[in-house]
Amino acid sequence: MHAAVLRYFDHVARQGSIRKAAEALSVASSAVNRQILRLEDEIGVPLFERSRAGVRPTAAGELLLRHVRETQIEFQRAQAEIASLGGTVSGTVRIISLESMLARFLPEIVAEMTARHPRVNFTVLTVHPSEIAEALRSGDSDFGVLFVDNRLSGVDVVAEFRTAIGALMRPNHPLAGAKVLTLTECARHPVIMLNDRWLLSAIMTTEFAESGARLSPRIVSNSIEFMRQVIVRGLGIGFVTPIGFIDEIRRGELVHVPLAEPGLSDSRIGILVPRHRRLSPPARLMINHIRQRLTEFGSFLAAPTREPAKRSKRNRRA
Amino acid sequence: MHAAVLRYFDHVARQGSIRKAAEALSVASSAVNRQILRLEDEIGVPLFERSRAGVRPTAAGELLLRHVRETQIEFQRAQAEIASLGGTVSGTVRIISLESMLARFLPEIVAEMTARHPRVNFTVLTVHPSEIAEALRSGDSDFGVLFVDNRLSGVDVVAEFRTAIGALMRPNHPLAGAKVLTLTECARHPVIMLNDRWLLSAIMTTEFAESGARLSPRIVSNSIEFMRQVIVRGLGIGFVTPIGFIDEIRRGELVHVPLAEPGLSDSRIGILVPRHRRLSPPARLMINHIRQRLTEFGSFLAAPTREPAKRSKRNRRA
DNA sequence: ACGGTACGCTGCCGTTTCGGCACCACCCCG
DNA sequence: CGGGGTGGTGCCGAAACGGCAGCGTACCGT
Structure with a gap:
């Protein structure tokens, strides 16, 4: 229903390049280029800044872009409806x-x-x-x-x-019997941490900083699956919500002990x-x-x- | 920027007729008709119910219509921005x-x-x-x-x-000296009322009903201009907000006395x-x-x- | 200094789409 | 049984679209 130029415009902005957008759209770059030029002519102001590296939306481009993307999203929603x-x-x-x-x-x-x-x-x-x-x-x-x-x-x-970020470990871990743990207690054992790029880590590092604990993790990863494997193999304690480990906890393969720190115990x-x-x-x-x-x-x-x-x-x- | 079919679709729905819409759009009805048929083919469901009298949007049509109109409005806004x-x-x-x-x-x-x-x-x-x-x-x-x-x-x-709906009259009217009036007091004199189709009237009739007053207006109109003229000519009391009569009141040609009824005195x-x-x-x-x-x-x-x-x-x- | 490359842009041209015209089938109403 | 209204349909010219090849330019690495 909607004009092709909407998709073209969106893609060009996303790719930052007319030729790349054309390739992604499976049309000739000239076609895309002309649609953009025609659009700029219609709106009356440049929509992109041209540079050697490609194109970048102007302020007007950003404004129109928002409208175009919203329109596309709303159209999908209307279709679903x-x-x-x-x-x-x-x-x-x-x-x-x-x-x-x-x-x-x-x-x-x-x-x-x-x-x-x-x-x-x-x-x-x-x-x-x-x-x-x-x-x-x-x-x-x-x-x-x-x-x-x-x-x-x-x-x-x-x-x-509410969920509790806690220490996840094997049942035979020395700390597995505890009802609740502090980070300081855990710090004496090898720990496994999520890569700090991720939100969970962001929360935890602030908490660590407040509690004064210093963790030198044995293993760092951003993959829950990887963490699962290394924790199951007894390589250390992981700090996670229990959600991703429901099965293992239910089967008794792993134990999840809540942490005492208030910001973690009720995430x-x-x-x-x-x-x-x-x-x-x-x-x-x-x-x-x-x-x-x-x-x-x-x-x-x-x-x-x-x-x-x-x-x-x-x-x-x- | 947007496909012509959006305008066509909108107009057809508004006019309730493909031919009328085509005329309003200054295109051939066949063109409009085909765009609608093509659109229905794209969406996959009928957008209009056909009858001898014309067309009427189906439920799906109403849904898409809302999207189309919103898109058009947002586009205008984006352009203005x-x-x-x-x-x-x-x-x-x-x-x-x-x-x-x-x-x-x-x-x-x-x-x-x-x-x-x-x-x-x-x-x-x-x-x-x-x-x-x-x-x-x-x-x-x-x-x-x-x-x-x-x-x-x-x-x-x-x-x-806040504004006060009040009685508007010439300075020499018997009631012009009052600081505040009730509808009952006014009812003894000729009154001029807005046509009951309008909101002001809707408010006032409920108030009249509560106060028990019965007004048999000498003149009814839905035109503020007409009311202005007949009030200035001393034909009766009008019930209005002072906003439309600022000039006359300031010049002393008319007097606006607030009404005692609470719902009217602080509209x-x-x-x-x-x-x-x-x-x-x-x-x-x-x-x-x-x-x-x-x-x-x-x-x-x-x-x-x-x-x-x-x-x-x-x-x-x- | 010099190709190589990637960029946006532009004639040219075939294909698709669009719109206008005339016309059909239908229905209601007088 | 016409007359005027409706939506729908071939046909055809015009306009728009897209593909191809090519131009000019700026950057980068040799």
Whole structure:
């Protein structure tokens, strides 16, 4: 329905080059070039700054770009909305997520969704924390399953769940019997840390700094899967939320001990949606589904190694 | 920039007829027809119900229509935004207004705006109260200068001013000396009323009903100008806000006596903007301008016949 | 200094799309 | 049973679009 120039303009801005955009679009660069020139002529001002390296949007270009991208996103949403009129939900749900959610939790959710709504497609990505705000605002993703960060603006938290970042280790680890641990206690043993590029790490480093503990991690990685393997092999203690290790904890292969530090013992994971954007029907369904699933074992997330009914005393304890 | 089919689709829906739309668009009806058929083919579902009388959007059509219209409005806004990058504000401001504001107040505002920003165009309309919500929501207008109505949803009140609906009459009218009047007192004299189709009337009829007063108006009209003329000619008392009669009141040609009924003595006029819609630069300027102007003589609106210092004597006399 | 390369841009030309015209089929109304 | 209204359809010229080859330029590495 929409003019081709919208896609062209978007791609050129993304690629920073007319020729690259043309290649990505599978059209001749001349065609793309002419569309851009014609567009600039219509708007009346240059939309790109030309340089040897390529093109860069001007202020006017940025403004129009926002309109174009919003239009494309809204069109997709409208299409999904129309498709769901026929009863069958379809469309694409675009999610950005913590890698820990992505390891065990979300695959199950996605499987359940596809079972009920076969025509729904998914894009599930982990992103650099610095790109979270942009990914949500730009509409590249419908919503995020992320740590709740008060610094994020223009974002609504539609659901929120307490979880405890804790020490993850094998049952035969010397610290495995503890009900709660401090970072200082853990620091005497080999530890395994997430790469500091990631949000979890960002939270933890600040906490470490406050507690005065100094950790020299034996292993650093940004892969939850890698961490799983090295922790299972007894190479050290990992600091994670239990979510990505539900199976191992349930089977007794690993033990998750909450940390005493207040900022870590009650981290909050939430469903974050961009404010002022309507959600597509499949995205709405997906959010409801995630919310329901999360509340179902919310207690497990908060205190993974014990049962709900008995927690009142113990909480007073910790 | 945007495909022609957007305009076609919009017009067809508005006109309820492909041929009428084609005429309004100055293209052949066959061209419009084919674009619609092609669009329906692309979306995959019928967008219109065909009947002998013309076409009517289906549910899917309504959905897509909302997207299309929003796209067009946002495009205009983006254009205006780009244009204001160059320093000169341009674009069109679309306002819906009370007719009383339209009689004296808004023309002055518009004149001042065009003096400062010659490239800004205006559309100022009075609309049927039942269409206010639709006009704001659909984006047909940027904002409204209207009575604040709590029943309106999805609308923000960015500025609000108390005003008093009162009895307007010539200085030699028997009631002209009163400081405050009740509807019952006025009911003994000939009155002039706004046509009941209009919001002001809607407010007043409820108030009349509560106060138990029965008015059999000598003259009914929906034209502020007509009311002005017949009141000046001494044909009766009008029930209005003083806004549309500033000049006459200041010159002493007419006297405005507030009404005692609480719902009338402190009516609220506000600037109403649709929530969740960005305003174009000229619309923002216009709103700020109106707000400033209104606060400047806000006291005049609230108590027109009693200026704190100088005018108290004369008013008491008349 | 000099190719090599990547960039945006521009004639030229075939193909696709668009729009105008005339016309068909249909329905309602007088 | 016409007359006027509706949406839909061949046909055809015109305009737009896209592909190809090529131009000028600026940068980079040898």
